[in-house]
Amino acid sequence: MAEPALRLQGLSAAYGRQPVLEGVTGSVDPGGSLALIGPNGAGKSTLIRSILGLVPVVTGTVEVLGTTPERARRDVAYVPQADTLDPAFPVDAFGVVLMGRYRRVGWLRRPGRQDRAVARAALERVGLGSRGGDRFGTLSGGQRQRVLLARAIAQEARLLLLDEPFNGVDSTTTEVVLDVLAQLRSKGVALVMATHDLSIAHLACGDACLLNRHQVAFGPIGQALTADTLKQTYGGTALVLAGGSTIITAS
């Protein structure tokens, strides 16, 4: 068995003295996929940032691709929510995808022919091959999310971290993103995805980690997502219906 793409052991993270996430333990294999599920403020983004080495780990360990988060950065790609970026920024879609190549290009050098070819292929992979010259901010929310996914593809990473990639996107984008993620997994890329959409989590991920400032459950999604764990994760906002299914009334 290959070593895990991600191994978390009793992880607690904090901003300043305030702990925001405690006791996360689990692992993701190469080609595996983990959904981070929880309400707003549960620590999903904090967990992603600690895997990136951007939030100090107070106790426990984070091992990424067999090493520290800082050393693994070249092989880890981060996909933010598209609407966190300035739509007025003067850069076109192709320019954004090319940013995924910067670490490979190195200091003082410009992206070469090979980098441009990889970026073009990545943009085509997300169905936006003809939109490379469009300014990033003029694309729809879903298209911008696909451009950011293309940037991660162009990075040729072995671990992909996605922060709510399906938030407010159109059905075409949902289909394309699910398809691309499945293809990346088949090539051995591991995924960690924060989401509040339980049906998407089922479609895209094999494992789930339920969070509410601490770990509620971690394991195969069918076992981790139960009425009981959802109630623990979402508190009073989780409603158990007569048939046994659970709905989240607010997150």
Add this chain to the structure above:
Amino acid sequence: MLRALVQVLLLAVVGGLVGVHVLLRRLAFVTEALQHTVFPGIVAAFLLGQSLLLGALAAAVSTVVLLVVTTRARRLDQDGVLALLAAAAFALGVVLVSRGRSFQHDLTVLLFGRILTVDDRQLVETAALALVCVVTLVALHKELVLLAFDETAAAALGYRPAVLAVVLNVLVALVVVAAIRSVGSVLVVAFVVTPAAAARSVTRSVGGAMVGAVAFSAVCGWIGLAASYELSVDHGLDLASGATVVAVMTLGFLAAVCVGAAARLVGRWRTASLLAS
């Protein structure tokens, strides 16, 4: 006059390039504050008979260091610290100037600059500062653009946003230092922000904005300088050259905004007629 023109063109290149990054990173207020915090450094050097450049440089670097240290503490936000530093430094500068013998005259020169009396040594100093800025900006172009667009992704890729931010702040400080003796402590910010803002309103890429900002600044600088010189020499109207250049830049900015808005309207109209047909 020729020296003044060369000085304006050098400032156009460096101000235009740095200005685009200043707008992308929303550092206009930092630039505004720097031009005031540099003031006491220049006054002190002036009174002590030392190089104004070194005085300005020392004050600018101290500002950047103070800014980084105080905002890292997180108890104060950057805007608050900047406002405080700018006011305090400006007061200190005025107190120092008032110790001099020809208070009014000295204050006017320091506040509004004297571009027409620029000498060869100042030109060499400006060229050296411009060279440092341009080389650094070219070398770090893609990293600075990435940082401005998506700071978290830049950090995730292993870049150090804090280090890149300090480098950019130092570059802004160098431009302020290079320009302050020509256009004075009150108008420097116009050389950095106005050309970039004008270029941003009519261009679609960072590279385009940089070329546009430099060209805009050079043309406005030349027109402003020529106008103030002609009016002073031929018509006896004594116009301050630095201020005239800034006034021309402001008019140019308004024109650019109108051109940009008109282009967008035409674009929308074309799209609408394409969809209709």
